[in-house]
Amino acid sequence: xxxxxxxxxxxxxxxxxxxxxxxxxxxxxxxxxxxxxxxxxxxxxxxxxxxxxxxxxxxxxxxxxxxxxxxxxxxxxxxxxxxxxxxxxxxxxxxxxxxxxxxxxxxxxxxxxxxxxxxxxxxxxxxxxxxxxxxxxxxxxxxxxxxxxxxxxxxxxxxxxxxxxxxxxxxxxxxxxxxxxxxxxxxxxxxxxxxxxxxxxxxxxxxxxxxxxxxxxxxxxxxxxxxxxxxxxxxxxxxxxxxxxxxxxxxxxxxxxxxxxxxxxxxxxxxxxxxxxxxxxxxxxxxxxxxxxxxxxxxxxxxxxxxxxxxxxxxxxxxxxxxxxxxxxxxxxxxx
Numbered sequence: 001x002x003x004x005x006x007x008x009x010x011x012x013x014x015x016x017x018x019x020x021x022x023x024x025x026x027x028x029x030x031x032x033x034x035x036x037x038x039x040x041x042x043x044x045x046x047x048x049x050x051x052x053x054x055x056x057x058x059x060x061x062x063x064x065x066x067x068x069x070x071x072x073x074x075x076x077x078x079x080x081x082x083x084x085x086x087x088x089x090x091x092x093x094x095x096x097x098x099x100x101x102x103x104x105x106x107x108x109x110x111x112x113x114x115x116x117x118x119x120x121x122x123x124x125x126x127x128x129x130x131x132x133x134x135x136x137x138x139x140x141x142x143x144x145x146x147x148x149x150x151x152x153x154x155x156x157x158x159x160x161x162x163x164x165x166x167x168x169x170x171x172x173x174x175x176x177x178x179x180x181x182x183x184x185x186x187x188x189x190x191x192x193x194x195x196x197x198x199x200x201x202x203x204x205x206x207x208x209x210x211x212x213x214x215x216x217x218x219x220x221x222x223x224x225x226x227x228x229x230x231x232x233x234x235x236x237x238x239x240x241x242x243x244x245x246x247x248x249x250x251x252x253x254x255x256x257x258x259x260x261x262x263x264x265x266x267x268x269x270x271x272x273x274x275x276x277x278x279x280x281x282x283x284x285x286x287x288x289x290x291x292x293x294x295x296x297x298x299x300x301x302x303x304x305x306x307x308x309x310x311x312x313x314x315x316x317x318x319x320x321x322x323x324x325x326x327x328x329x330x331x332x333x334x335x336x
Contacts, residue, residue: 004234005045008242008250011037013159014052020158026165038159039166042253042261046268047232049248050159055151057247060222063148067281069138071108071190081133083111088130089324095192098327100210107208107272110135112145112186114291121292124317127325149186149285156218156287157182159251163218167261168300178260178293179217183316185286191229191274208272208280214254215320216288221250227276233269242270255319256289259311262297264304291317 015030025031041048070078075094083091090111096104112132116125134142157175164173191208208229223230225246231239232252242250258267274280289295296313297305 003044004236008045008047009041010049012052013050016162017054017158020161025171035162035165038162042265046266047252049245050251051248053155063222063283064224064281066138066141066144067188067283070135081135087133088128090130091133100212103210105209107189107191110188114184121317127321152220152285153184160218169298179289181290183288183291187284189282191280193274193277206273208274211269211271213267213269215323216254216286217257218287219252220285223282224280227278227280229272229274229280231271256295256316259295259314260298262301262305263310264301289316
């Protein structure tokens, strides 16, 4: 359960990464220290920074640079990969098209999902069937983002091993039937300062992204180094800033981990407000469970919380599809 934290902890995960595949990793002192820090962060804030993650700074920065280049293109160029239900809810969405709890968000984005072949998960995955839409320009965006997604998937799996140990479970508790074949989501997001987009009058609103929790297991946030816009809500309802710290990712846990931990760990509300005079980009990678995984509290977590399951079983894919299908305002409503 989130506490009245006033800042977000920074965790050097390099000892965990050095031993992540060692059968005796749980007994390593360095790993133990990381696990303890992960446990405290997940219990108290649901958010933490990671450093020592091993991903070259050059890749992290290039991902943001190419994102800036795409969003600086003419509106008509960006619309060539316009999001739609027929595209499996993948592609470009204009400012105000994404909604959070009924309010248009003041951001534009490219939404990408792990690609889903027809019938891959039966009828459950039909709304998300399709391939990601990538722009022709910048020419290296597709290759870079696919490489970046692969790197983030690998890193997330290793961090989740530390979180499994923090819960008192086996290191591989989130693999196999739970997340051995993880789904992923990538949102490439741009936050303008002004409340007008491409000549279209938009609702006056300074909320770049409204207060929400994430859906899956773990999120890695790669944000511009010089703009503070991400805010996290503590137990008292105060909004605590998550300022950029170069060389780190901001990490937070999602709804599926809240269920798996039987509420020991909280998926904390967060939002984005870009009050900077500069355009801000953020590339958020979401590491999820298997698409068709039936998620329920781990036995060890039920035992630690008094022996009663606090959450019903949830199928991740159903949770995701229900969110995706209600996250967009219709074009005629946007223009009205």
